[in-house]
Amino acid sequence: xxxxxxxxxxxxxxxxxxxxxxxxxxxxxxxxxxxxxxxxxxxxxxxxxxxxxxxxxxxxxxxxxxxxxxxxxxxxxxxxxxxxxxxxxxxxxxxxxxxxxxxxxxxxxxxxxxxxxxxxxxxxxxxxxxxxxxxxxxxxxxxxxxxxxxxxxxxxxxxxxxxxxxxxxxxxxxxxxxxxxxxxxxxxxxxxxxxxxxxxxxxxxxxxxxxxxxxxxxxxxxxxxxxxxxxxxxxxxxxxxxxxxxxxxxxxxxxxxxxxxxxxxxxxxxxxxxxxxxxxxxxxxxxxxxxxxxxxxxxxxxxxxxxxxxxxxxxxxxxxxxxxxxxxxxxxxxxxxxxxxxxxxxxxxxxxxxxxxxxxxx
Amino acid sequence: xxxxxxxxxxxxxxxxxxxxxxxxxxxxxxxxxxxxxxxxxxxxxxxxxxxxxxxxxxxxxxxxxxxxxxxxxxxxxxxxxxxxxxxxxxxxxxxxxxxxxxxxxxxxxxxxxxxxxxxxxxxxxxxxxxxxxxxxxxxxxxxxxxxxxxxxxxxxxxxxxxxxxxxxxxxxxxxxxxxxxxxxxxxxxxxxxxxxxxxxxxxxxxxxxxxxxxxxxxxxxxxxxxxxxxxxxxxxxxxxxxxxxxxxxxxxxxxxxxxxxxxxxxxxxxxxxxxxxxxxxxxxxxxxxxxxxxxxxxxxxxxxxxxxxxxxxxxxxxxxxxxxxxxxxxxxxxxxxxxxxxxxxxxxxxxxxxxxxxxxxx
Numbered sequence: 001x002x003x004x005x006x007x008x009x010x011x012x013x014x015x016x017x018x019x020x021x022x023x024x025x026x027x028x029x030x031x032x033x034x035x036x037x038x039x040x041x042x043x044x045x046x047x048x049x050x051x052x053x054x055x056x057x058x059x060x061x062x063x064x065x066x067x068x069x070x071x072x073x074x075x076x077x078x079x080x081x082x083x084x085x086x087x088x089x090x091x092x093x094x095x096x097x098x099x100x101x102x103x104x105x106x107x108x109x110x111x112x113x114x115x116x117x118x119x120x121x122x123x124x125x126x127x128x129x130x131x132x133x134x135x136x137x138x139x140x141x142x143x144x145x146x147x148x149x150x151x152x153x154x155x156x157x158x159x160x161x162x163x164x165x166x167x168x169x170x171x172x173x174x175x176x177x178x179x180x181x182x183x184x185x186x187x188x189x190x191x192x193x194x195x196x197x198x199x200x201x202x203x204x205x206x207x208x209x210x211x212x213x214x215x216x217x218x219x220x221x222x223x224x225x226x227x228x229x230x231x232x233x234x235x236x237x238x239x240x241x242x243x244x245x246x247x248x249x250x251x252x253x254x255x256x257x258x259x260x261x262x263x264x265x266x267x268x269x270x271x272x273x274x275x276x277x278x279x280x281x282x283x284x285x286x287x288x289x290x291x292x293x294x295x296x297x298x299x300x301x302x303x304x305x306x307x308x309x310x311x312x313x314x315x316x317x318x319x320x321x322x323x324x325x326x327x328x329x330x331x332x333x334x335x336x337x338x339x340x341x342x343x344x345x346x347x348x349x350x351x352x353x354x355x356x357x358x359x360x361x362x
Numbered sequence: 363x364x365x366x367x368x369x370x371x372x373x374x375x376x377x378x379x380x381x382x383x384x385x386x387x388x389x390x391x392x393x394x395x396x397x398x399x400x401x402x403x404x405x406x407x408x409x410x411x412x413x414x415x416x417x418x419x420x421x422x423x424x425x426x427x428x429x430x431x432x433x434x435x436x437x438x439x440x441x442x443x444x445x446x447x448x449x450x451x452x453x454x455x456x457x458x459x460x461x462x463x464x465x466x467x468x469x470x471x472x473x474x475x476x477x478x479x480x481x482x483x484x485x486x487x488x489x490x491x492x493x494x495x496x497x498x499x500x501x502x503x504x505x506x507x508x509x510x511x512x513x514x515x516x517x518x519x520x521x522x523x524x525x526x527x528x529x530x531x532x533x534x535x536x537x538x539x540x541x542x543x544x545x546x547x548x549x550x551x552x553x554x555x556x557x558x559x560x561x562x563x564x565x566x567x568x569x570x571x572x573x574x575x576x577x578x579x580x581x582x583x584x585x586x587x588x589x590x591x592x593x594x595x596x597x598x599x600x601x602x603x604x605x606x607x608x609x610x611x612x613x614x615x616x617x618x619x620x621x622x623x624x625x626x627x628x629x630x631x632x633x634x635x636x637x638x639x640x641x642x643x644x645x646x647x648x649x650x651x652x653x654x655x656x657x658x659x660x661x662x663x664x665x666x667x668x669x670x671x672x673x674x675x676x677x678x679x680x681x682x683x684x685x686x687x688x689x690x691x692x693x694x695x696x697x698x699x700x701x702x703x704x705x706x707x708x709x710x711x712x713x714x715x716x717x718x719x720x721x722x723x724x
Contacts, residue, residue, distance in 0.1 A: 031647070034502035035528055036702040041502055043509065045536075050504030075503060077534040081591045082564050089529065089591065089614030090678075093648045140396035140403055141437060142412030147405065166397055167451065172439040174407075202444050204595040205567040226451065229443045231593025233566040252451030255617060285393070286455045316452075344402040 005049045007070035009103040010087050013260075014065050015096040025054045025067040028097065031090050032071060050075060066100065078111045080272050081233035092258060099259045102267060109271065109305035112236065116243045117275040118308025119301075119333055125221055125246065126161040127194050132332050132360040135162040135313065136353065137339035138184070141169045145180040149187035151349065155342065156188045156195040158353020162335065163188065164224045165200035167250045177202075177211050185218035198248050200224040205234045212242055222246030227269055228253040239273030248313070249274035261292055266299025270310040276335055281314030281326070290329070301333050311335050320352065323359040336360065367411045369432035371465040372449050375622075376427050377458040387416045387429040390459065393452050394433060412437060428462065440473045442634050443595035454620060461621045464629060471633065471667035474598065478605045479637040480670025481663075481695055487583055487608065488523040489556050494694050494722040497524040497675065498715065499701035500546070503531045507542040511549035513711065517704065518550045518557040520715020524697065525550065526586045527562035529612045539564075539573050547580035560610055562586040567596045574604055584608030589631055590615040601635030610675070611636035623654055628661025632672040638697055643676030643688070652691070663695055673697050682714065685721040698722065 010032065016024050029052030030038060041047055053070040060066055076083040088099045117125070122133060136155050138148050148169075155163050171177040181199045188197050199215055201208045201223050208230070215223055227235040227249055239247055249269040254261070259268075265277040277300055280286030282293050297312040314326060315337035326336055338356060345352040372394065378386050391414030392400060403409055415432040422428055438445040450461045479487070484495060498517050500510050510531075517525050533539040543561045550559050561577055563570045563585050570592070577585055589597040589611055601609055611631040616623070621630075627639040639662055642648030644655050659674040676688060677699035688698055700718060707714040 027647070033530070034504065035499075035530055036501040037706050040702070040706040040708065042708075043502075043505055046502050046504035050502065072504075074534055074536060075530060077532050077564070079532065079565055081566070082532040082534075085532070085564075085588065085591055085614050086530065089588065090648075092615050092617050093613060093642055095618035095649060137397075139398040140405075140408050140412065142396065142408035142434075143405055168395070168397055168437060168448065170439050170441065170444040170447070172436055172444075174436060202439070202447075202595075203441055204443070204593060204599050206599070207595070226447065229447055229451065229593060229595075231566060231591065231596055233564075233569070233591075234593055234596065237566050237568070251455060252447050253454050255454050255620060256457035258617060280455055285389070286452075287457060340398040340402070344399050346402065346404075 006073040006105055007053070008073050008105060008108060009055065010069050010071055010099065011101040011103070012067045012069065012091070013060070013098040013100045014067050015063050016065065018059070021057055021065045025057050025069070028067060028091055029054050029069045032069065032086060033075060035090065073105060073108060078108065079233060080112070080236040081231055084232050088259065098257065099263065101260065101263050106305045109307055112271045113240070113273060114270055114307030115273055115275040115310050116239065117246045119311045121308070122246060122275055122311060126196055128161060130332060132327055133161045133311065133335040134357050134360055135164060135335050135337040136160055136342050137164050137166050137337065138169065139166040139339060139343055141166055141172065142174055145175050145183040148175065148180060149184045151343070152184045152197060153187040153191055154349040155353045156191040156193040157350040159193055159357040160195055160353050162196050162198060164198040164248060166339070167200055167224065167226055167252050169200050170202035178214055181214050181220070182218045185220050189219070196221055198222045198224045201230070205237060208234065208238055212238065212245065215245070222248065224248045224250055226250040226252040227272065227274070232272060236272040246275045247273055248276040248278060250278050251280065261288060262295040262299040266296050266310070270300055270307065274310050276311045276313050278313040278315050278337060280316040281318060284315070284317035286316050297330055297334065309333070313337050315339070320356055320359070323356065327360070368435040368467055369415070370435050370467060370470060371417065372431050372433055372461065373463040373465070374429045374431065374453070375422070375460040375462045376429050377425050378427065380421070383419055383427045387419050387431070390429060390453055391416050391431045394431065394448055395437060397452065435467065435470060440470065441595060442474070442598040443593060446594050450621065460619065461625065463622065463625050468667045471669055474633045475602070475635060476632055476669030477635055477637040477672055478601065479608045481673045483670070484608060484637055484673060488558055490523060492694060494689055495523045495673065495697040496719050496722055497526060497697050497699040498522055498704050499526055499528050499699065500531065501528040501701060501705055503528055503534065504536055507537055507545040510537065510542060511546045513705070514546045514559060515549040515553055516711040517715045518553040518555040519712040521555055521719040522557055522715050524558050524560060526560040526610060528701070529562055529586065529588055529614050531562050532564035540576055543576050543582070544580045547582055551581070558583055560584045560586045563592070567599060570596065570600055574600065574607065577607070584610065586610045586612055588612040588614040589634065589636070594634060598634040608637045609635055610638040610640060612640050613642065623650060624657040624661040628658050628672070632662055632669065636672050638673045638675050640675040640677050640699060642678040643680060646677070646679035648678045659692055659696065671695070675699050677701070682718055682721070685718065689722070
């Protein structure tokens with residue numbers, strides 16, 4: 001077990017003047033631990049084992065410094081929401097600080113547990129060999145269950161590996177979760193394809209548990225969740241309670257980079273159990289650079305204390321035309337997600353889906 | 363009831379070139395609703411009632427445009443997490459877009475319900491007349507329950523209205539919630555003061571419900587919660603289930619302004635039931651400007667469809683010396699929160715707390 005004095009390392013990128021950076025680093029160490037004047041602390045244990053510690057400051061140039069701070073593992077209570085709170089809770093309000101990376105002791109990784117399926121598990125689930133996986137998104141929200149089911153059936157007939165609800169599809173009056181999920185699941189099953197349908201969870205823990213019960217009753221094996229909306233603690237509890245269910249993490253409310261995307265998707269979502277992490281691919285509707293995407297995918301896949309990898313799912317305006325380039329960029333350990341471009345095919349959707357699937361089989 | 367075609371208005375501040383802004387506004391309207399090519403949508407109902415609508419674009423100068431977008435209320439399912447998802451889920455990933463404000467139909471306000479106590483309720487709770495309220499924070503985390511209780515007793519002896527746990531105090535091994543809360547509550551009660559102690563909730567809905575049961579058993583009347591960590595749906599459910607408990611919202615993970623602070627604290631937290639909203643006062647450890655703080659306080663207090671106000675709680679490095687200036691700046695409808703400056707007083711903490719309390723009684 002982790003010693004009571006064990007530390008994790010939070011790595012911040014801070015934009016400040018060289019003359020300020022030492023005091024600034026110390027201020028962050030205090031803010032993210034005891035959040036009070038250290039001189040007023042009389043407890044030896046708190047001073048030794050709880051107050052954050054500046055381990056290193058490196059000048060990265062252009063006014064940016066990398067600050068490494070040792071935070072007491074004990075302050076996290078090994079609880080997901082509190083981990084985020086200790087890493088970045090108050091400091092997230094400083095516009096000149098990015099939470100760049102985190103290094104966690106091995107037993108902390110084991111305690112949170114990471115993905116229960118990982119890439120190998122997802123491939124087994126859809127009967128895929130060592131190849132890239134495919135996914136599409138059911139849209140638009142507003143359609144009744146039957147309308148979405150008809151689209152899902154076309155995508156399944158094309159042989160796609162996964163179909164996820166659009167993250168905007170929740171539990172709305174025009175298509176309630178309890179009515180929608182069984183109808184779509186049945187439509188997909190009837191095609192005879194191995195396609196796995198991932199319904200989108202929404203609300204709080206109790207509501208999501210009811211939704212997962214519906215998912216199970218419909219014979220489904222996975223779900224979509226937006227951890228930054230649900231709350232990390234809620235996400236992690238669902239993963240722990242449902243080790244046989246695959247979890248795809250959606251980036252809604254991930255923000256524009258104040259938590260570095262490789263850390264947020266490749267480490268934090270993975271740590272808590274995301275088997276697949278959807279993120280904004282470069283050259284689509286969002287602004288991540290190729291370097292950010294590369295780093296994100298590498299982090300999600302890297303060896304990390306025995307945790308299973310999360311499969312990167314680059315998305316956000318992807319097209320069939322980009323598939324060869326994306327396969328070259330990401331290799332085989334990737335799930336390609338194409339939504340709108342397939343939906344635009346209308347009656348030819350099954351054919352277009354088949355073309356998409358064929359592209360990863362070759 | 364809200365018509366199925368009812369709209370809410372999301373107001374974004376977008377930095378872009380004048381020649382791009384029309385297309386950009388349309389892209390946001392689509393991203394935050396159907397998230398697919400509109401030309402591929404065949405359902406008349408979806409086109410008419412679900413697809414986001416650009417209502418107005420105003421040039422604010424300096425390359426910033428204010429874009430008003432009508433989003434279908436039906437897409438929110440009147441659920442707090444999904445409301446945030448529809449307002450900003452994917453668009454939060456665009457660094458050049460700020461969610462600036464939201465206008466909600468009256469029946470949506472009623473459905474979410476707002477603060478259950480508001481300023482009048484909090485004043486009644488502590489026996490205060492028409493005056494500013496006081497609050498301090500229990501720190502440092504790492505102390506055992508008895509250590510925190512001794513500090514709380516000193517603050518209560520000084521006559522403070524409220525004492526909250528530091529938001530870093532969660533459910534850690536060195537001071538578990540179930541062990542800490544009754545001990546601190548008893549220490550405060552023994553002083554005979556009317557001081558209300560607000561323990562900090564952490565984890566997910568089930569864990570927070572257990573914590574609230576402990577709060578009730580200890581005879582306490584309120585709690586602290588960080589809605590952006592807990593998840594808005596979790597926060598809102600707790601408010602609905604516990605109308606007799608006062609909720610103070612903490613800004614951890616509020617980020618550095620991509621959701622405008624007046625909106626986040628003064629409207630969204632208030633909508634879901636925060637009786638008090640802690641935020642970073644100008645001139646402290648964080649970077650909000652006086653204008654932002656003024657706008658935040660005014661928004662939290664403004665007349666808004668019959669919802670009770672949330673009391674603004676400016677904080678983050680405040681001192682006794684600043685009390686007169688803060689009272690002048692915010693007026694009487696404010697709760698002043700001073701943490702570290704009181705804690706630094708050591709043995710004189712009760713006297714310093716009394717001075718703080720006296721300053722708002724005059």
